[in-house]
Amino acid sequence: MSVSCTLPEEKNLVVADVTPDTTVIQSSDSNAANRLAEPAPDLPKPKKIRNPQGIYQTVLPSEGRLEQTVAFYPDHSYTLEEKYSANKKDSIVWINGTWMPSDGFIWLYKDQVVRARYQWKGDTLAYYSPLSKKNFSMRQLNDILENPVWQKRKNSDLVFSGIGNEPFWNIEFNDKDTVSLLLSEWNQPLKLKVNSTTRSVDSTVFTAGNDSTHIAVTVYPYFCSDGMSDFVYRNKVKVKYNDQVLNGCGVLFR
Numbered sequence: 001m002s003v004s005c006t007l008p009e010e011k012n013l014v015v016a017d018v019t020p021d022t023t024v025i026q027s028s029d030s031n032a033a034n035r036l037a038e039p040a041p042d043l044p045k046p047k048k049i050r051n052p053q054g055i056y057q058t059v060l061p062s063e064g065r066l067e068q069t070v071a072f073y074p075d076h077s078y079t080l081e082e083k084y085s086a087n088k089k090d091s092i093v094w095i096n097g098t099w100m101p102s103d104g105f106i107w108l109y110k111d112q113v114v115r116a117r118y119q120w121k122g123d124t125l126a127y128y129s130p131l132s133k134k135n136f137s138m139r140q141l142n143d144i145l146e147n148p149v150w151q152k153r154k155n156s157d158l159v160f161s162g163i164g165n166e167p168f169w170n171i172e173f174n175d176k177d178t179v180s181l182l183l184s185e186w187n188q189p190l191k192l193k194v195n196s197t198t199r200s201v202d203s204t205v206f207t208a209g210n211d212s213t214h215i216a217v218t219v220y221p222y223f224c225s226d227g228m229s230d231f232v233y234r235n236k237v238k239v240k241y242n243d244q245v246l247n248g249c250g251v252l253f254r
Contacts, residue, residue, distance in 0.1 A: 049101035052118070052125050054146075055223070055232055056138040060127065068127065069141075069223050070108070070116070071234075072099060078108055079234075080115060081223055094221055144231040144251065154253050160206070160219060162237040164248025165228060171217060171239055171250075179208045181215060181241060190215075204252060216240040224249035 052072040060066045064086030071079045081094040097110035105128065106118040117128050119135065126135035144150050153161050153172075160173045168184040173194065182189035192208040192215060199205075204219045220236040226249050233249035240246075 049104065049106065050120060051101060052099075052106055055141040055143050056125050057141055058127050058136050058138040060129075060136055061132075068116075069232075070138075071143075071223075072106075076100065079221070080108060092222055141232040142230045144233045144249075147231060150251065154251070159254055160217075160250060160252050162217070162219070162235075162239070162248055162250025163226065164237070164239070164246050165226065169239070169246050169248070171237075173206060173217075179206065179215060179217070181239070214240075214242060219250065219252050 053074065055069065055071045057067065057069045060068055062084065064084055067083045067085075069081045069083075073079075076098050077096060078099045079094060079096050081092065084091050084093075095110050095115065097108060097115060099106055099108050101107075104119055106125075107114055108116040108118075117130070118125055118138070119128050120126070121135060121137070125138045125140070127138060128135050145154060150161070157175045158172055159175055161170070162172075163170045169182065171179065171181045173179050177194040178191055179194055180189045180191050190213065192210065192213065194206055194208045196207045197204070202220065206215075206217045206219075208215045216239070218238045218240075220238075221234075222236045224233040224236040225231075226233065234251045235249065237248045237250040238245065239248070
């Protein structure tokens with residue numbers, strides 16, 4: 001069971017439509033009418049806010065350790081993940097929503113509720129806490145989709161690609177419903193037809209197999225590091241190959 005780790009000061013901020021008051025002025029004074037007809041002075045244009053792009057991460061104050069990771073996408077959608085660690089136990093909450101720059105901040109919304117806000121401090125994006133009125137600098141992570149090899153995979157016929165180590169392995173699904181698994185000691189990948197695909201809020205599960213071999217791949221919507229590079233992946237992956245369990249990272253492209 002997931003436990004929400006969203007900071008309390010962000011939960012109760014609700015977006016509301018505000019309709020400006022309209023006052024009707026009636027006067028027989030022609031001078032007053034002329035004054036009303038004069039053009040209004042030009043108002044200063046609001047300062048344009050630079051849009052964030054990519055994946056950012058910070059650690060926020062908490063009784064335990066609260067690590068927040070957020071990915072900003074060009075279509076103004078986002079993925080927010082909050083990982084809370086306390087007493088050697090972890091809980092992860094993730095949400096998708098929309099973001100919008102306004103009033104000097106980058107606002108994250110989910111169902112018209114503000115989930116977080118950020119602002120630029122020079123070239124550094126910072127999480128802003130309205131409760132403490134403090135900023136917490138975020139570091140930008142290296143998105144694996146910026147890697148040319150993974151860009152090529154994204155633009156191919158692949159639905160999913162994953163990797164892991166100890167031992168090294170990789171797995172791919174294409175749009176022809178074929179799964180290809182390769183372990184480091186093999187000369188050729190094992191290829192099977194996908195039997196079923198099950199999608200839920202917390203995972204996507206692919207299964208494939210025949211009379212002697214069974215593969216089940218669970219793809220989680222959590223950010224993941226492979227432990228060998230500076231890149232961050234969009235998904236955590238668990239592969240069960242017969243009785244062997246492999247854990248790694250990957251990207252669910254569609």
